[in-house]
Amino acid sequence: MIPTFGCGRASCGKPIVVGDRATTARCPSCGREQAVPEVRVVSLGRSAELPESARLDQLRQQLDDPWVTPPGVIEFAEVLTTEVARAHRAWVERLERVQQEPHDPEAAHELLHITSSVAAAARRVGGSDAGSLARRGYWEATTEALWASPLRAFGFSVMVNGSVATDAFDDARAWLDRMAPNSSDLLADSCYRLSSAGLANKQGDYERVVQLLGRAPGAVPVHASMRTAAAVNQAHALEHLGDLTGAVNVLVHESERRHSSLVAIARHVHDRPKLVQCPRSFPIAMERALLTMLHRVPSRSSERGLKMAFGSLFVFGIAFTRAWDGYGLQAGALAALGGAVVLGGVALVRHGRRYRLSVLRGCIPVRGRVLSRTHRSGDEYVFEVVVERPDMPDQPVTMTVTLPPRVAAADHAGRTFDALWNPVYPTLFHKMTINVTQADIDRGKRAAKA
Numbered sequence: 001m002i003p004t005f006g007c008g009r010a011s012c013g014k015p016i017v018v019g020d021r022a023t024t025a026r027c028p029s030c031g032r033e034q035a036v037p038e039v040r041v042v043s044l045g046r047s048a049e050l051p052e053s054a055r056l057d058q059l060r061q062q063l064d065d066p067w068v069t070p071p072g073v074i075e076f077a078e079v080l081t082t083e084v085a086r087a088h089r090a091w092v093e094r095l096e097r098v099q100q101e102p103h104d105p106e107a108a109h110e111l112l113h114i115t116s117s118v119a120a121a122a123r124r125v126g127g128s129d130a131g132s133l134a135r136r137g138y139w140e141a142t143t144e145a146l147w148a149s150p151l152r153a154f155g156f157s158v159m160v161n162g163s164v165a166t167d168a169f170d171d172a173r174a175w176l177d178r179m180a181p182n183s184s185d186l187l188a189d190s191c192y193r194l195s196s197a198g199l200a201n202k203q204g205d206y207e208r209v210v211q212l213l214g215r216a217p218g219a220v221p222v223h224a225s226m227r228t229a230a231a232v233n234q235a236h237a238l239e240h241l242g243d244l245t246g247a248v249n250v251l252v253h254e255s256e257r258r259h260s261s262l263v264a265i266a267r268h269v270h271d272r273p274k275l276v277q278c279p280r281s282f283p284i285a286m287e288r289a290l291l292t293m294l295h296r297v298p299s300r301s302s303e304r305g306l307k308m309a310f311g312s313l314f315v316f317g318i319a320f321t322r323a324w325d326g327y328g329l330q331a332g333a334l335a336a337l338g339g340a341v342v343l344g345g346v347a348l349v350r351h352g353r354r355y356r357l358s359v360l361r362g363c364i365p366v367r368g369r370v371l372s373r374t375h376r377s378g379d380e381y382v383f384e385v386v387v388e389r390p391d392m393p394d395q396p397v398t399m400t401v402t403l404p405p406r407v408a409a410a411d412h413a414g415r416t417f418d419a420l421w422n423p424v425y426p427t428l429f430h431k432m433t434i435n436v437t438q439a440d441i442d443r444g445k446r447a448a449k450a
Helices: 052-060 071-076 083-100 107-126 128-145 152-165 169-174 187-203 206-213 224-240 245-253 259-272 281-291 300-324 328-361 436-449
Strands: 004-006 015-017 025-028 034-037 364-377 379-391 392-400 416-419 427-432
Touching: 004 206, 071 083, 071 107, 083 107, 083 128, 083 392, 107 128, 128 152, 128 427, 152 187, 169 187, 187 206, 187 224, 206 224, 224 245, 224 259, 224 281, 245 259, 245 281, 259 281, 259 364, 259 416, 281 328, 300 328, 364 392, 392 427
Parallel strands: none
Antiparallel strands: 004 015, 025 034, 364 379, 364 416, 379 392, 416 427
């Protein structure tokens, strides 16, 4: 039997730890007596015996399949600490629906996505030990409910990764043994591939990681939701095999793949401090990315320095004219003044560069929620947002953002975002990606016309 599952009472949801042979258990929080979910050993997603090259070709054909949050649970794409109780009730409803209709792909998809959000929120609320236990309860219950869906592999991979993070390698291998190593489903195959790579990395078997993921970006097909994890695992192994350049190139390639990729990489490394991933290659790749973002950080020193530098050209022009007319003393004085202005401008530009670097180097990857958006003027909008920080209260922030018309047409209220954020400069967000759907864009266009 599974050792942990979440209480099925909609108003509770606390984790229940059970024995290997228990069939019923009482919730220690609300006292409800309930049946222990049945464990189904078989994991779906196994393919017929195919040559490996043919199987990989079959997987590559699925690379462009969409992976988005279902509309039915979009409001729970990111659960704030104040919303855990309501999100738990919604999770119980989806869990019961899947238990009644195990072969419904839409129900399975909704359950998987809401589990990811509510489990993460429960972990933040509960703290280190209790939060981890609550997260595990959600995922184990969901994984067993998804017995008829290939999505079940995602739950198994979460359990493997959780065991690896705590050095429980025997548990990790036990979960891994319930997964299909030769699946014809891209998600299931990626779950097995990445779970195996994570375990191998933690145990120092870097050649095994390269065997699973290859040495170059995109060497093997990987599901869209796991490409960041694949890049980090791949780079970590290459770094420890002595190929630091290759490791950096993998991370840089992934960071440039999408606007949100850099934040995703930083989050993957930042949220797993016990794994110590890519200790040399990640800082190098991050520094390269930050240097390309300097011009986007506002700095009055740099602006004034550039104005002074350009102004000195005017002073030098006058000095040249006076020298041409025979006023050597005046020309020399003006040239000295122009040189001083240039030096002052260069100093201000350098100060601005140092300031911008300090802002970016102090950034951490964060996730949050847009509460409201107000049009200010032209293409400027004022956003009221909430930033989520692990083990700390959610922080409300007001910021001004410039949006192109295509982006401004979307309805952003209630939607989640990912960004790099420096708590010392709380109104500045970098590489911000607001997660909207096509329905949000259509709704925003209708509102704009009205």
